[in-house]
Amino acid sequence: MLDPEQTLYVYELKGGVPPAYLELDGLLGVWPEADYTYLFFTSPAEAILESFFQQHPGFSLTRHYQMPYGQWQQLAAQEPLIIDRFSIITRQQSVELMPGEILLWIDPGVIFGSGLHPTTRGCLRALSQLYAEARPVRVLDLGTGTGILAIAAAKLGAEQVEALDLNPMAISTAAANCERNGVSDMVRLIRGDARDHLPDAELLCVNIHFDFLEVFFDGPVLCNYRWAIIGGFLKEKLARVRELLPSCAKVKEPVLEEKGWITLIVKIESH
Numbered sequence: 001m002l003d004p005e006q007t008l009y010v011y012e013l014k015g016g017v018p019p020a021y022l023e024l025d026g027l028l029g030v031w032p033e034a035d036y037t038y039l040f041f042t043s044p045a046e047a048i049l050e051s052f053f054q055q056h057p058g059f060s061l062t063r064h065y066q067m068p069y070g071q072w073q074q075l076a077a078q079e080p081l082i083i084d085r086f087s088i089i090t091r092q093q094s095v096e097l098m099p100g101e102i103l104l105w106i107d108p109g110v111i112f113g114s115g116l117h118p119t120t121r122g123c124l125r126a127l128s129q130l131y132a133e134a135r136p137v138r139v140l141d142l143g144t145g146t147g148i149l150a151i152a153a154a155k156l157g158a159e160q161v162e163a164l165d166l167n168p169m170a171i172s173t174a175a176a177n178c179e180r181n182g183v184s185d186m187v188r189l190i191r192g193d194a195r196d197h198l199p200d201a202e203l204l205c206v207n208i209h210f211d212f213l214e215v216f217f218d219g220p221v222l223c224n225y226r227w228a229i230i231g232g233f234l235k236e237k238l239a240r241v242r243e244l245l246p247s248c249a250k251v252k253e254p255v256l257e258e259k260g261w262i263t264l265i266v267k268i269e270s271h
């Protein structure tokens, strides 16, 4: 984890979804929002971004900030953050839990998956709803980020979770979070590309941007699972996502919506 005094250089880009994994010097993390992408660096990165913009002319720099990492952590933390049955903290502290409440101790660093983003919230609500009705024992979490969904699934009753991310920093952040939550034995973290590495599971969780989903669901891949939780897209893409889903997939209605972002709970009927 970073020193609180370490300066973070944060660049806000407009122009869509960046390539799935960016190999840029000093890049700590990538935080995609609806229309913007935030890149976090340990040192000034204007020169590095200059060559990125030459290769990706659709992108432009809209703003940049500089702040100590400790300040970023404070900005990111509104503790405890309550989402459905989950109470999320970023630092060790004693929290009084209500009966049935589940504590998640997630230090996100600069990795996506603090619980603040509506797509993460939607997936956590979906996990809680699904585990109230069923108990998937083997879970696959694609695009795990901080590991938040993998850890939540393990705490809800999953016994074996495989969690994948392209970004090595996400994998080390998720490993530290699994340790904090006492679920390291249940969660296997894999650095890999979800487009070509799909371990078997009963429940598939995927919270990756729409451009990824569009390619990912253009095939019968979902029929290999029993349930799926699908997040990462805005309401205007819902009709398109419904079209892409194979006929084995039955979406639970009404779909979940958080600030314009949709999460689906899907039951696969071929099983």
Ligand SMILES: C[S@@+](CC[C@H](N)C(=O)[O-])C[C@H]1O[C@@H](n2cnc3c(N)ncnc32)[C@H](O)[C@@H]1O
Pocket: 020, 112, 113, 114, 115, 119, 120, 123, 142, 143, 144, 145, 146, 147, 148, 149, 164, 165, 166, 167, 170, 192, 193, 194, 195, 207, 208, 209, 212, 232
């Ligand atoms: C929106 S974040 C979701 C993080 C966390 N699961 C959550 O719900 O908050 C998406 C994550 O997917 C990862 N990712 C993007 N494309 C990927 C791919 N093709 N294969 C594996 N991981 C990918 C990113 O590095 C990022 O950590």
